[in-house]
Amino acid sequence: xxxxxxxxxxxxxxxxxxxxxxxxxxxxxxxxxxxxxxxxxxxxxx
Amino acid sequence: xxxxxxxxxxxxxxxxxxxxxxxxxxxxxxxxxxxxxxxxxxxxxxxxxxxxxxxxxxxxxxxxxxxxxxxxxxxxxxxxxxxxxxxxxxxxxxxxxxxxxxxxxxxxxxxxxxxxxxxxxxxxxxxxxxxxxxxxxxxxxxxxxxxxxxxxxxxxxxxxxxxxxxxxxxxxxxxxxxxxxxxxxxxxxxxxxxxxxxxxxxxxxxxxxxxxxxxxxxxxxxxxxxxxxxxxxxxxxxxxxxxxxxxxxxxxxxxxxxxxxxxxxxxxxxxxxxxxxxxxxxxxxxxxxxxxxxxxxxxxxxxxxxxxxxxxxxxxxxxxxxxxxxxxxxxxxxxxxxxxxxxxxxxxxxxxxxxxxxxxxxxxxxxxxxxxxxxxxxxxxxxxxxxxxxxxxxxxxxxxxxxxxxxxxxxxxxxxxxxxxxxxxxxxxxxxxxxxxxxxxxxxxxxxxxxxxxxxxxxxxxxxxxxxxxxxxxxxxxxxxxxxxxxxxxxxxxxxxx
Numbered sequence: 001x002x003x004x005x006x007x008x009x010x011x012x013x014x015x016x017x018x019x020x021x022x023x024x025x026x027x028x029x030x031x032x033x034x035x036x037x038x039x040x041x042x043x044x045x046x
Numbered sequence: 047x048x049x050x051x052x053x054x055x056x057x058x059x060x061x062x063x064x065x066x067x068x069x070x071x072x073x074x075x076x077x078x079x080x081x082x083x084x085x086x087x088x089x090x091x092x093x094x095x096x097x098x099x100x101x102x103x104x105x106x107x108x109x110x111x112x113x114x115x116x117x118x119x120x121x122x123x124x125x126x127x128x129x130x131x132x133x134x135x136x137x138x139x140x141x142x143x144x145x146x147x148x149x150x151x152x153x154x155x156x157x158x159x160x161x162x163x164x165x166x167x168x169x170x171x172x173x174x175x176x177x178x179x180x181x182x183x184x185x186x187x188x189x190x191x192x193x194x195x196x197x198x199x200x201x202x203x204x205x206x207x208x209x210x211x212x213x214x215x216x217x218x219x220x221x222x223x224x225x226x227x228x229x230x231x232x233x234x235x236x237x238x239x240x241x242x243x244x245x246x247x248x249x250x251x252x253x254x255x256x257x258x259x260x261x262x263x264x265x266x267x268x269x270x271x272x273x274x275x276x277x278x279x280x281x282x283x284x285x286x287x288x289x290x291x292x293x294x295x296x297x298x299x300x301x302x303x304x305x306x307x308x309x310x311x312x313x314x315x316x317x318x319x320x321x322x323x324x325x326x327x328x329x330x331x332x333x334x335x336x337x338x339x340x341x342x343x344x345x346x347x348x349x350x351x352x353x354x355x356x357x358x359x360x361x362x363x364x365x366x367x368x369x370x371x372x373x374x375x376x377x378x379x380x381x382x383x384x385x386x387x388x389x390x391x392x393x394x395x396x397x398x399x400x401x402x403x404x405x406x407x408x409x410x411x412x413x414x415x416x417x418x419x420x421x422x423x424x425x426x427x428x429x430x431x432x433x434x435x436x437x438x439x440x441x442x443x444x445x446x447x448x449x450x451x452x453x454x455x456x457x458x459x460x461x462x463x464x465x466x467x468x469x470x471x472x473x474x475x476x477x478x479x480x481x482x483x484x485x486x487x488x489x490x491x492x493x494x495x496x497x498x499x500x501x502x503x504x505x506x507x508x509x510x511x512x513x514x515x516x517x518x519x520x521x522x523x524x525x526x527x528x529x530x531x532x533x534x535x536x537x538x539x540x541x542x543x544x
Binding site for chain 1: 151368
């Protein structure tokens, strides 16, 4: 079962719509730098 | 001029009529509700956030538009509390979890946006079980809300704060003596609803009367291109159905598997009275059997945790929400683990672990896959039953509101509270709970569950309104006027059950 109303393959027109600005999105980040999310290192040190 | 306490006991439809007739302004109505919250929420603890300034500004805007003669929606100026699962740009959204404490979403949920556009005044955000996982609000990271009928009892869940708020400003849902509706899955948008189990999550109204639920149902429903599971279909005529309230000739099926053993005697006596009442109003009552419903609870507790474990993977402490242990010495994996260990409560962790296990390689087919097959069988049971009956009915919960603390250490007992509502949740059809009396043994409200086929939500309102009207007539007043919890409140409540 996928949907109560037998709905599948939902498409929309491929049009550009406004989206959130980077500033707005980053305003809630635990840490940010140079308009990017700042995260702890992901690779182990040698 | 009506007093503040009169204003907070009105139904939404009555408030709307008073606003339209200029007997009261939206600002007066909002101030009365904010005062009532201030007076009672120390005890009830329904709210996680009260938005006094925002609510008054929204109310003022509605009053100005009304004064200017602009056309307004039927609920313009009526106050409402939003469950803290809906994103709001001007209020924090926590979903009852420490991992989202203080988070200010960058966008409004579709439902939030529709309410604002309808001129509904949002008073604040209400308490809930963490990520909606629970049946009592005891799983909220911010402490439980209390049942205004009896402050030592739970208000139900996961929307307990909402239920307590709607009931308290009289004196959730089924065990607070309220009307709750789960629209057909896809009938109300999930965009901006913090995800728990995507194939099950269904936002809906929680109100004092069936007509109020219908007005809210209509305001929040309809196709949303931002939610790919949203149905591009007309909204069922729920308001007309709530006003019609005619059940003559309607075929009502009592689900044999959802009555009897395990249900409290007071719950069953109220339920049976409601059935007799419907028969006296001209409905044809029959018994129907749905043999696979007995597997609904185990299937639900594989499907819901599986989807939860996948959805909650997003809370990784990287882009928003809590981050713990990022002191420059730890890598991302370690910070993620520390963040999730500190940010999630016990029930959420339990479900993430169950779900991760059920979805793991080699077990997926045996658990999640099998549960989805059971779900299809349950859906077929519904289809067969709806060939014989226009709506199905059962008690909403096996017992009335249980005392705070009674089930916190026994997840299975807690899960059983949802026994009767889970089959409809799995199948995705429409369901309503409407109060059908007070159980003789404890004087607490009992809910009648009504279930209708996909996109036949209007049938719920016909039956619910008929029951509500007949019971109000017999009683001589609305059920909620009997709520007595706040008045006999025993001060701050201790460490129940800890």
